[in-house]
Amino acid sequence: MEKKVFVTGASGFTGSHLVRQLLERRYSVRALVRQTSRTDALADTRAEIVYGDLTDRSTLSGLLDGIDTVFHVAAAYRQEGVPRKHFFAVNVEGTRNLLEESARAGVKRFVHCSTVGVQGEIRNPPAAENAPYQPGDEYQESKMQGEQLALQCFKENRPPGVVVRPVGIYGPGDTRFLKLFRYIHNGKFRMLGKGDILYHLTYVDDLVMGMILCGEEDRALGEVFTIGGEEYLPVRELVSLIAAILSRPVSMRRIPILPLRMAAFVCESVCRPLGIEPPIYRRRLDFFIKDRAFDISKAKRLLGYQPKVDLRTGLRLTAEWYQKEGLLD
Secondary structure, three states: OOOEEEEEOOOOHHHHHHHHHHHHOOOEEEEEEOOOOOOHHHOOOOOEEEEOOOOOHHHHOOOOOOOOEEEEOOOOOOOOOOOHHHHHHHHHHHHHHHHHHHHHHOOOEEEEEOOHHHHOOOOOOOEOOOOOOOOOOHHHHHHHHHHHHHHHHHHOOOOOEEEEEEOOEEOOOOOOOHHHHHHHHOOOOOEEOOOOOEEEOEEHHHHHHHHHHHHHOHHHOOOEEEEOOOOEEEHHHHHHHHHHHHOOOOOOOEEOHHHHHHHHHHHHHHHHHHOOOOOOOHHHHHHHHOOEOEOOHHHHHHHOOOOOOOHHHHHHHHHHHHHHOOOOO
């Protein structure tokens, strides 16, 4: 008898990869999407597509009946121009609605996808799961509250569950790191600051396997797991590696970070009250100034998690997809 699972955010980058791997492992998958979502990424799968809105509990009624495991991937992601309340409506109240419906339906396990962003800037890298919460913006704050809500429910077995914190997700099909690749490809990249802060990435296939292990391993229940790639490295080395993969020279000429932070603050102060997206803002600078390296030993020890795609291979596959799609020019 096939195990029945429910995936939120199923039409997105991570969600669609998760659906495919679950199907390959012979799970029966019910995929939640919004009415306005494009479902191209699921078109050639045998997933059962259902429609609903996490912020409207009535649309979830009955969708979790008969479900064994929920994988909650959907979220309002960090971006400019989105009202603060939207993050909390989706990432906190939407999570609450799904948890309550899961408890009502007798779901046996709930895998909640959080983010390492709840830990903010890492003071003593690499950070383990017990490093303190220190969210740096409304997105991270809303994800922290959603995670805390989930953990409280798991403590009371309403329903039982696990928290997954992904690290820097990338791979073919995603465009989060496209701008970095494009600037290096076009010779426009400039290093902001010294380039010595650490950055950590996770190939999407490794991430979703870690999530599936959280749905299968008994020792995972009630725990928090950081799921990341095998290695992290200074930003300047990451940039050099991407440049080598793209066969492009890259300038390491540094631009001082302090004047840029001051300019970003001024732009935010002027543009946001007018409803205009700032041309530069402080969050965009985080990549160059905040250490982001994490300890994945707990996932290895308790889940048997082992990343299979090394960083160079993952970056090469991503670059090849960008080139194939004509996205670098």
